[in-house]
Amino acid sequence: MALKLGDLSKVPPKQKVFLTVLVCLIVGVAYYYLYYQSASREIDTLQGQLSELQSKIKEQEVIARNLPSFQAEVKRLEEQLALLLDQLPNFAEIPDLLKNVSDLGKESGLDFLKFSPGGEVGKGFYAEIPVAISVNGEYHGFALFADKVSHLPRIVNLSEIVFSQPKDLGEDRIQVTVTCTATTFRFVEQEGAGKGGKGSAR
Numbered sequence: 001m002a003l004k005l006g007d008l009s010k011v012p013p014k015q016k017v018f019l020t021v022l023v024c025l026i027v028g029v030a031y032y033y034l035y036y037q038s039a040s041r042e043i044d045t046l047q048g049q050l051s052e053l054q055s056k057i058k059e060q061e062v063i064a065r066n067l068p069s070f071q072a073e074v075k076r077l078e079e080q081l082a083l084l085l086d087q088l089p090n091f092a093e094i095p096d097l098l099k100n101v102s103d104l105g106k107e108s109g110l111d112f113l114k115f116s117p118g119g120e121v122g123k124g125f126y127a128e129i130p131v132a133i134s135v136n137g138e139y140h141g142f143a144l145f146a147d148k149v150s151h152l153p154r155i156v157n158l159s160e161i162v163f164s165q166p167k168d169l170g171e172d173r174i175q176v177t178v179t180c181t182a183t184t185f186r187f188v189e190q191e192g193a194g195k196g197g198k199g200s201a202r
Contacts, residue, residue, distance in 0.1 A: 125184065131182040156182055158183075160181045
């Protein structure tokens with residue numbers, strides 16, 4: 001039989017208190033399982049996402065503050081790379097460069113006994129081209145030749161320099177035979193860099 005509202009007045013006070021506590025407990029348990037528990041999990045998830053976003057925002061703020069210096073450094077490195085590439089001839093320019101080296105030796109009063117380009121040695125984006133050189137002439141003539149080579153617009157390094165057979169010509173003039181290696185470098189175009197109708201290396 002259904003409980004009528006008028007019947008509640010006949011319920012003893014202790015039972016009323018018990019029923020009130022029971023109803024509150026049922027409502028509390030229902031609230032926890034139906035709403036609070038899922039809401040709490042969602043809040044924890046959102047707090048985790050918020051912390052992650054705040055961390056990323058701080059990282060981006062640091063990057064933004066340092067962006068001008070980063071951009072300046074990138075520009076400086078690009079300029080250095082462009083300068084180096086300007087000093088590296090392409091394959092077609094190598095014969096002219098080697099002829100210039102030979103001409104500088106002759107202008108310095110040297111007689112070439114040997115001028116023998118070797119095979120290329122790959123070094124990534126550039127290749128070394130060693131040239132075995134043997135000349136005969138005055139010591140000061142070779143020094144002049146080395147100075148002229150150092151002022152070429154393209155990079156040419158003189159190494160493994162050996163002086164032999166010195167001959168005193170008088171008046172502080174010494175004739176010597178010099179063997180050395182003149183190494184020049186050329187830019188190596190990376191695979192795929194020349195596709196799409198673009199020009200080849202410098």
